[in-house]
Amino acid sequence: MTRATFGLCVAWTIVGIAWALPASAATRHVVVLYDERPDLPGLALIDASLSATLASHPGDSVQIYRESMDLSRVGSADYLPRLRDHLRAKYAHLTIDVVVAVLGPPLDFLLNEGSDVFPETPIVFCGIDRQELGGRPLPSRVTGVLLRREFLPTLDIALKLHPDTRHVVHVAGTSEFDQRLLGQVRQEFEGYDSTLDFTFMTDLPFERLLQTLATLPPQTIVLYSTLFQDGAGQAFVPHAAVERISQAANAPVYGFVDQYLGHGIVGGHLYTLRAHGEHAGNLALRILGGATPSSIAPVELPTLETRFDSRQLQRWGISERSLPPGSIVDFREPSLWSQYKLYVLGAVAVVGVQALTIFGLLLQRSRRRRAEIEMLKQRAELAHLNRVVTSGQLAASIAHELNQPLMAIMTNAGALQKILERREPIPDEAREIVADILKDDQRAAEIIRHMRRFLRKHELVHGEVEINELVAETIHLVGVEAATRNVRVKFEPDSDLPCVAGDRVLLQQVMMNLVLNALEAMTEAPADARWLTIRTGNGDGAVTIHVRDSGTGIPHEKLERLFEPFQTDKKEGLGIGLSITRAIVDAHGGRIWAENNADRGATFHVALRTAGPA
Numbered sequence: 001m002t003r004a005t006f007g008l009c010v011a012w013t014i015v016g017i018a019w020a021l022p023a024s025a026a027t028r029h030v031v032v033l034y035d036e037r038p039d040l041p042g043l044a045l046i047d048a049s050l051s052a053t054l055a056s057h058p059g060d061s062v063q064i065y066r067e068s069m070d071l072s073r074v075g076s077a078d079y080l081p082r083l084r085d086h087l088r089a090k091y092a093h094l095t096i097d098v099v100v101a102v103l104g105p106p107l108d109f110l111l112n113e114g115s116d117v118f119p120e121t122p123i124v125f126c127g128i129d130r131q132e133l134g135g136r137p138l139p140s141r142v143t144g145v146l147l148r149r150e151f152l153p154t155l156d157i158a159l160k161l162h163p164d165t166r167h168v169v170h171v172a173g174t175s176e177f178d179q180r181l182l183g184q185v186r187q188e189f190e191g192y193d194s195t196l197d198f199t200f201m202t203d204l205p206f207e208r209l210l211q212t213l214a215t216l217p218p219q220t221i222v223l224y225s226t227l228f229q230d231g232a233g234q235a236f237v238p239h240a241a242v243e244r245i246s247q248a249a250n251a252p253v254y255g256f257v258d259q260y261l262g263h264g265i266v267g268g269h270l271y272t273l274r275a276h277g278e279h280a281g282n283l284a285l286r287i288l289g290g291a292t293p294s295s296i297a298p299v300e301l302p303t304l305e306t307r308f309d310s311r312q313l314q315r316w317g318i319s320e321r322s323l324p325p326g327s328i329v330d331f332r333e334p335s336l337w338s339q340y341k342l343y344v345l346g347a348v349a350v351v352g353v354q355a356l357t358i359f360g361l362l363l364q365r366s367r368r369r370r371a372e373i374e375m376l377k378q379r380a381e382l383a384h385l386n387r388v389v390t391s392g393q394l395a396a397s398i399a400h401e402l403n404q405p406l407m408a409i410m411t412n413a414g415a416l417q418k419i420l421e422r423r424e425p426i427p428d429e430a431r432e433i434v435a436d437i438l439k440d441d442q443r444a445a446e447i448i449r450h451m452r453r454f455l456r457k458h459e460l461v462h463g464e465v466e467i468n469e470l471v472a473e474t475i476h477l478v479g480v481e482a483a484t485r486n487v488r489v490k491f492e493p494d495s496d497l498p499c500v501a502g503d504r505v506l507l508q509q510v511m512m513n514l515v516l517n518a519l520e521a522m523t524e525a526p527a528d529a530r531w532l533t534i535r536t537g538n539g540d541g542a543v544t545i546h547v548r549d550s551g552t553g554i555p556h557e558k559l560e561r562l563f564e565p566f567q568t569d570k571k572e573g574l575g576i577g578l579s580i581t582r583a584i585v586d587a588h589g590g591r592i593w594a595e596n597n598a599d600r601g602a603t604f605h606v607a608l609r610t611a612g613p614a
Contacts, residue, residue, distance in 0.1 A: 053281025267308030521551030
């Protein structure tokens with residue numbers, strides 16, 4: 001390649017790049033004309049899908065201009081010419097590449113008044129059905145997406161769901177658009193005129209309409225198309241109007257467009273506007289890409305779906321099983337599983353861990369219970385040992401007490417022998433001597449019987465124990481020991497004392513330990529100041545025993561550990577008496593404690609559960 005040829009190629013390349021750069025950076029302008037405000041639900045669906053489709057243009061950037069005719073609120077005889085002049089002045093300095101007409105009124109305006117505003121601009125329409133076109137020929141610069149509106153399928157569905165229906169009330173508005181749809185409704189429903197009673201409510205003020213719908217006769221259903229304007233000329237947003245209508249009506253309300261679903265209608269065979277915006281946007285992109293509208297035939301979209309509101313089905317008692325095949329049910333209440341699946345799994349995991357923990361604790365409790373049973377057995381052995389030790393301490397006193405009645409028996413028996421050697425009749429002295437012999441003999445037998453029962457090893461046996469009797473018997477047993485120590489014993493029983501549930505022998509051991517400890521505590525007290533007071537009482541469902549001595553008291557540092565094993569100041573003591581005493585009281589569900597008296601000595605308190613009334 002020669003140098004001249006190479007230079008020529010470079011020059012043409014630069015020219016091509018320079019020619020392509022402005023084109024790639026060009027901005028295309030699209031005007032979208034709505035008959036009403038684009039924030040209304042149905043138009044908002046079209047606007048969202050249309051804008052998203054235009055924004056996906058692969059080359060040029062697309063600038064969208066939105067215009068609202070707002071016909072239901074500001075329409076008048078001279079309004080359209082004024083709107084035409086406004087738009088012509090507004091877009092005089094711009095080159096509009098495509099105009100999109102949403103619904104029928106904007107298309108009529110563009111074909112009639114808009115020829116002076118956008119004279120050669122291609123037009124794409126959407127949201128218009130064939131009936132609106134009326135068979136009129138479209139200019140070559142016009143193409144679009146046709147909407148298929150069908151009202152009869154919704155009535156058929158409602159009649160199948162409510163087979164006893166006799167009355168059909170159709171609610172619509174008085175605007176031009178409302179009345180045009182109502183005309184199509186009447187035409188499609190003509191086949192039912194002979195079997196159903198139709199009422200078309202279109203000219204009532206809105207509040208009067210609500211009152212009428214609240215008092216409909218039985219076997220009635222309500223159909224709703226659109227209500228942009230009521231009988232009094234007041235403007236409404238259709239989806240907001242249907243929400244109040246469904247709340248007031250005492251019959252189910254069915255509709256024809258999906259934007260009403262979720263605002264009170266049960267459902268129906270609904271057409272959707274969302275797909276129309278997407279298809280209209282694609283048609284606009286084809287025109288921006290160089291295609292002519294005349295080469296694109298209008299297309300009719302089958303955008304109808306059978307949809308229902310689950311909440312309204314429940315409100316009117318309609319089973320989902322009775323819906324037509326292929327029906328879509330929206331607004332179902334989510335199940336607990338779908339809503340709280342993670343929480344449920346977490347709760348199951350926590351419960352599982354807790355169950356394992358509880359099982360482990362129960363196993364540990366079982367082991368501890370077996371250990372407690374073993375400890376109770378050992379305490380029973382210690383209690384028996386304590387009773388043996390106590391019996392050794394009382395051995396001298398018991399021998400002395402048994403010796404006196406035995407000597408009396410021997411003396412009286414010798415005297416009786418001498419008297420019986422005399423002649424009869426038997427003198428009265430002999431009878432008295434015989435009576436003394438029997439009395440002393442019974443006393444000796446009683447002492448021996450109590451000591452044998454006290455020293456017998458046995459399991460815990462619950463019964464009803466008379467505490468006053470048990471205390472008196474204990475005082476009798478230690479009477480000689482108390483007299484030997486010069487201790488005066490005073491018993492203050494509560495005369496209205498209920499019985500205690502417990503083991504008599506073990507409870508007597510408690511009393512014996514407390515009394516002997518009290519006698520031991522008064523060893524160093526003056527002989528004339530040794531006194532022991534035992535008092536019983538009743539209160540709060542428990543029988544109380546109070547053993548008060550006049551000894552030296554309990555040192556403060558030992559008071560808290562008084563009932564622990566092997567805590568003793570006695571040279572020959574084992575230090576297990578009070579520990580066993582507390583164990584016996586605990587086994588009976590009672591409580592024992594000690595405190596120093598204000599003057600001198602100490603008092604031991606025992607509280608035992610009652611077994612019933614006195």
